[in-house]
Amino acid sequence: MPAPxxxxxxxxxxxxxxxxxxxxxxxxxxxxxxxxxxxxxxxQRAIQHSTEQTRTYPCTACGGELEFxxxxxxxxxxxxxxxxxxxxxxxxxxxxxxxxxxxxxxxxGMLSRSDQLxxxxxxxxxxxxxxxxTFVGSLTATRCPYCAxxxxxxxxxxxxxxxxxxxxxxxxxxxxxxxxxxxxxIHSRWFAPNAFKKYHETGSFTSIYTAYxxxxxxxVSQYTGRRGDTYTTGTGDNKRTETRWRHxxxxxxxxxxxxxxxxxxxxxxxxxxxxxxxxxxxTKAYSAEYKAGHLARTYDHDVQECFGEARGRMENEIRSTVxxxxxxxxxxxxQLHTQWRGLTYKHLLLPVWLLTVIFxxxxxxxxxxxxxxxxxxxxxxxxLKIAIAVVVAVIVAIILxxxxxxxxxxxxx
Numbered sequence: 001m002p003a004p005x006x007x008x009x010x011x012x013x014x015x016x017x018x019x020x021x022x023x024x025x026x027x028x029x030x031x032x033x034x035x036x037x038x039x040x041x042x043x044q045r046a047i048q049h050s051t052e053q054t055r056t057y058p059c060t061a062c063g064g065e066l067e068f069x070x071x072x073x074x075x076x077x078x079x080x081x082x083x084x085x086x087x088x089x090x091x092x093x094x095x096x097x098x099x100x101x102x103x104x105x106x107x108x109g110m111l112s113r114s115d116q117l118x119x120x121x122x123x124x125x126x127x128x129x130x131x132x133x134t135f136v137g138s139l140t141a142t143r144c145p146y147c148a149x150x151x152x153x154x155x156x157x158x159x160x161x162x163x164x165x166x167x168x169x170x171x172x173x174x175x176x177x178x179x180x181x182x183x184x185x186i187h188s189r190w191f192a193p194n195a196f197k198k199y200h201e202t203g204s205f206t207s208i209y210t211a212y213x214x215x216x217x218x219x220v221s222q223y224t225g226r227r228g229d230t231y232t233t234g235t236g237d238n239k240r241t242e243t244r245w246r247h248x249x250x251x252x253x254x255x256x257x258x259x260x261x262x263x264x265x266x267x268x269x270x271x272x273x274x275x276x277x278x279x280x281x282x283t284k285a286y287s288a289e290y291k292a293g294h295l296a297r298t299y300d301h302d303v304q305e306c307f308g309e310a311r312g313r314m315e316n317e318i319r320s321t322v323x324x325x326x327x328x329x330x331x332x333x334x335q336l337h338t339q340w341r342g343l344t345y346k347h348l349l350l351p352v353w354l355l356t357v358i359f360x361x362x363x364x365x366x367x368x369x370x371x372x373x374x375x376x377x378x379x380x381x382x383x384l385k386i387a388i389a390v391v392v393a394v395i396v397a398i399i400l401x402x403x404x405x406x407x408x409x410x411x412x413x
Contacts, residue, residue, distance in 0.1 A: 067293025070174040094167035096344035112161040141296035150293045167283040168290045171351040171370040178353040185375045204356045208295040209349040211263040215310040217256045218342035224249040228330030252321045261306040263299035271376040275369040
């Protein structure tokens with residue numbers, strides 16, 4: 001029999017908000033009573049194990065562990081079926097944060113760099129069965145390998161020197177639908193090895209909340225350059241295409257909203273990026289309860305590192321806007337000056353179903369957008385199937401050539 005979970009300790013005072021997050025004005029009224037009551041209800045429902053710095057959600061009916069049920073969009077006990085509403089986000093909103101303030105906090109050391117709290121491993125003792133569970137790197141939510149109790153690591157998620165999670169996009173695609181999408185995707189890869197298609201036997205399939213930063217910006221750009229209009233001149237052998245150039249200048253505006261950047265390592269960035277667009281308008285205010293029963297990671301790359309990628313993508317879009325504004329058949333941009341205004345960010349957890357298959361010693365990953373169902377992934381190629389296809393193609397070509405030559409000979413005769 002597993003040892004009973006210890007009684008919850010008295011709730012500790014909340015940590016100070018991390019530097020760089022939005023700070024209320026001194027004259028701002030206190031939070032509504034329903035928000036305070038919701039927070040207190042969650043503290044009473046979740047058992048926070050102070051010695052291990054972890055959190056679980058025991059079922060009050062049978063003693064099992066509650067999980068976030070995707071179909072019901074509620075906490076649900078997989079043993080007795082009891083359901084409870086998500087209450088931790090009651091009355092809260094997903095707020096944009098000041099990017100300049102966060103960057104300043106990182107540069108001055110008020111916030112830690114991305115790797116300072118997630119290096120190495122942390123071993124904890126499961127408070128349900130006594131087994132040992134290891135959190136590696138940026139993993140913040142997992143299951144006990146012995147009793148399957150969902151466990152959340154709080155020391156990183158609540159660390160005052162790391163940026164708080166602003167919102168979570170809950171899973172909408174449940175496990176059954178995800179498995180159907182995976183099967184359809186894999187079986188449509190004709191040249192994948194048959195062994196790879198037996199992923200049920202050789203693969204790991206799990207739901208995971210990945211860490212993202214989203215960025216907003218309002219930009220105004222002044223440019224100078226040249227517009228080229230092509231025309232045809234001459235006749236006959238002297239006919240040629242030339243370009244008539246003229247100098248231009250102008251101003252364009254771009255508004256960027258929720259540009260998403262993955263903040264985790266260990267995933268195929270190209271494939272994960274192809275899962276976009278994310279419906280971030282459906283994001284809920286952060287609640288740890290959404291992670292119950294699912295894996296989750298904190299960020300490996302901080303808001304400054306991820307902004308480098310976001311800014312590069314924004315600058316490419318600005319240049320495309322300038323070229324459209326210049327018009328003509330060809331465009332040259334000589335000078336471009338951009339004013340960046342309204343720079344904000346959000347730290348979000350976005351849902352991904354991840355299939356990892358080890359084939360011939362190499363890992364292959366297949367991803368499913370946990371909201372839209374978009375599938376992107378890697379697959380190996382079967383050398384045998386490719387060789388057979390080549391042989392078949394050669395045989396078909398020989399037959400067609402033989403038939404064609406035979407018909408030609410008959411016609412001549």
